[in-house]
Amino acid sequence: MCNHYKEKITTKILSNKTIADNVYEMQLTVPSIVKEARAGQFVNLYLKDESKLLPRPISICEVDIQTNILTLVYAVFGEGTRIISGYMAGSDIQIMGPFGNGYELTEGGTHLLVGGGVGTPPLVELAKRLSGEIIVVVGFKSETYLVEELKKYATVYVATDDGSTGFHGTVVDVLDAHNLRTGKVYACGPKPMLKALQNWVEESQLEAQLSLEERMGCGFGACVGCVVKVISDNEAGYDYKKVCVDGPVFNSKEVIFS
Amino acid sequence: MCNHYKEKITTKILSNKTIADNVYEMQLTVPSIVKEARAGQFVNLYLKDESKLLPRPISICEVDIQTNILTLVYAVFGEGTRIISGYMAGSDIQIMGPFGNGYELTEGGTHLLVGGGVGTPPLVELAKRLSGEIIVVVGFKSETYLVEELKKYATVYVATDDGSTGFHGTVVDVLDAHNLRTGKVYACGPKPMLKALQNWVEESQLEAQLSLEERMGCGFGACVGCVVKVISDNEAGYDYKKVCVDGPVFNSKEVIFS
Amino acid sequence: MKLSVSIAGVEFKNPVFTGSGTFNSGREFVEFVDLSKIGAVVVKGVANKPWLGNPSPRIAETYGGMLNSVGLQNLGVDHFIKEDVPFLRRYDTKIVVNLAGKTIEEYCEVADKLRYADVDMLELNISCPNVKEGGVAFGVNAEMAALVTREVKACSKQPLLVKLSPNVTDIVSIAKAVEAAGADGLTMINTLIGMKIDVHKRKPVLANKMGGLSGPAIKPVGIRMVYQAAKEVGIPIIGLGGIMTGEDAIEYLMAGASAIAVGTANLVNPSATMEVLQGIIDYMNLYGVTDIKDLVGVIA
């Protein structure tokens, strides 16, 4: 009704193809999102099936300012992402964003980017934007993806749970094995990985930014549904912050994993 | 699981195009339905959007035994048919049928087929299958459709509410104007038309089969949701019959319009 | 893999039942489903004599569900015993008869006639919201629910399930009262009372104005109530409300139901019972569950 207000954007899917078992890459032209995007932010994808109302938050994997193309990489996790994976190139999708704070970037120095599974995608845009020495450590169950993209910008170490590619073990094992205890840490991945990494950075006395996930109602701060426990000096000793607007990237020091 | 049991059929839409303002023709290949179909039967169309669970019952307009093509003609009435009208050729749709009794056909003599709006489609297959003298009287709000198809098999009179094509008035007006008080009557159309026709056939002492509509839960007799009041010799003087299996075609004499 | 479930001494070959009123007496489904593969056919409400039911329209679609105001149209218990029992007995499945009535006497008349009929279990419907006189009043009050349960139990030969209404403040107190009154099991939930208005015609969609809301939209309410009741009663629960898939069924089992029933899904997809059963089997295979019992009530 009022064109100067922000709205859900309906846009055509340029491509939506599988890049690994159960993992898909979707490309879309969304000038407004591409223009604003910071590494570590996310977008909301909406399903066409109205029985599934809530947004699916997906991290921005890459944006291309020249072509206005937004790239998302997502795993088929449940029904919603399964349905999205079936959307064909040329069909419409509704999207909103970018949301969240994104990673804080510092110029120069060493940057240690740690990703696990579908926590890897945001590291691509991050690696692209950072300057200095960039080291990426990514862990997968078995099949790897986005490794070639990351190699364009960084030295990449790969770990797999089954040892099929790279190091047989976790990302923390790789960090230890290669003694990568240096630089600023940026991470995104499943909770157990982030929890292990939180311990590791504390021991290693490094600063880390962790990108968290939580179930969302809105994605833009309205429902207070997506909270994470953070350290607070109130009576309770903790408070709740919203992953969608106060995060998804948090200082490792403040996060309380339960 | 058990292939010898009947199931919903998923089939590709061959075409789905507008043939009049707000009216669409959809063609599908469904051998099992085409083989069984009788004129006046209907199929259930299911939406892909799972927030809309119930079937949309649509009459069989035409079947082609040679090509196994089923033709449906439907108006965009509410949200469901609006969504269906957007389904593109080449995409899948779920369908089940044929359901209902269909018209009883008699050989030879005069047949008077009366249709109103989207009650017209079933008359096409009916006209095709009847033998003898076939007269069709169809009424529309304004724009007409399926008239050319019907002319292949019958003498066709058209009435429109606004007089834009053919007779300015109702189908009953046409029947009176042309004094078409003869033969067996087969009708399908909105309730007010059928009600008027019921009076008219009674006055005219003709036998009529009326195809009725009612909101359905299942379309195959399970929910007892789609009932119509019929004359009965029980205490109450009426009983309820199911449109989906006892109909949609009823003897005009038994129907109680309320 | 053990799928069989024993309830009040009756052995069901698997935990997939049909929701009363969504499967009629099974006849409409023989083209779609091998009735011998279902745990039980729970038939549409049967009254002491034929009921006409409510005027049309009786069905309204709602977002993720539907409203019905069928009003228990049925041909009466004599017709049921004569026509439907022999039909259903041709299949290797259990027969559960849903009892409809406006008074305790009417319920008992049906139960009494069924004494000599070859049916396996009764289900007392004290919760249908579509019958004005009595039907629902029994279900929304613990004392009344207990009273009707006790009386009908006394006049029944077969084990008696009591089907609870979700339109209540405190489902647990009603479940407990019904258990104390002698019910052999609970079926929950029946439909929520709802209404839909046609804004163009300016009138309710249903001729009866209000109707029962069913389908996936209500599943969270059903899961919650089964969970709450299962913690507090010792008798088995048949869980239903919005089950469309095997995983929905597993949810009910985990919430505490010993068996489940597929309702509205049958109308939308007549093969739904078979698909739900297959979904349960797939789940058990995936997680190596060898006895369906091991899933019941696993949520603390």
Next chain:
Amino acid sequence: MKLSVSIAGVEFKNPVFTGSGTFNSGREFVEFVDLSKIGAVVVKGVANKPWLGNPSPRIAETYGGMLNSVGLQNLGVDHFIKEDVPFLRRYDTKIVVNLAGKTIEEYCEVADKLRYADVDMLELNISCPNVKEGGVAFGVNAEMAALVTREVKACSKQPLLVKLSPNVTDIVSIAKAVEAAGADGLTMINTLIGMKIDVHKRKPVLANKMGGLSGPAIKPVGIRMVYQAAKEVGIPIIGLGGIMTGEDAIEYLMAGASAIAVGTANLVNPSATMEVLQGIIDYMNLYGVTDIKDLVGVIA
């Protein structure tokens, strides 16, 4: 076209309000919506002091709806008066403050602090299912509902709406009790209590196990309850529960609501309030309705 609605002496420019807890204090929506175009912003529940709320996950998607167990996380009334009131006053809309409390004293403490704040109306939430101590107990019993209404009304300066829980056997008796106790209006409905189980993890999706079911799935229940209550009370009703479109809003008005609120839809589509308002206007244009009042309660 007259869209304005007068409730307890407060003039709202149109009947589109926001559902408490789905719009926060409006700040998150200024990018999407011109707050000056909404009838009222009903803010998230405000307590006497900051509440932490429940642990995560707090949100679960359900078929056609969602569950939440936010548990009224809020920064307390002092913060609200200092930060949110001045913010909202920049817009030409009414401010309705949803009161959260565990006891009558807590509610009164909030109402009392709001005496001197520039807000237009209060909404007493006696129906949030997510707070164990008291919160919900008030809402499910006519006597308790009347008691808390009477007490909070006595300590409030602004007109008082009372927000009813749908998790009750008899909504009409509660509505009447609350009216008799002095409420200036009713807001209905709050969420239905529901639960969802993650069958793979074998645990409830919500950390709090149960939560409030909202969204289009529950609309038929909301319409039914508003319809039932409107027939029996004289005070205005704010209708909500599953409103996604203008037609949904019209349904509530026709059922008897004087104004409506958009809840869950805001989360799914932040422009929802604007679209609902436009849908109402379109409907009125289509049918030549000149005053919104002429739609209220037209269903017999």
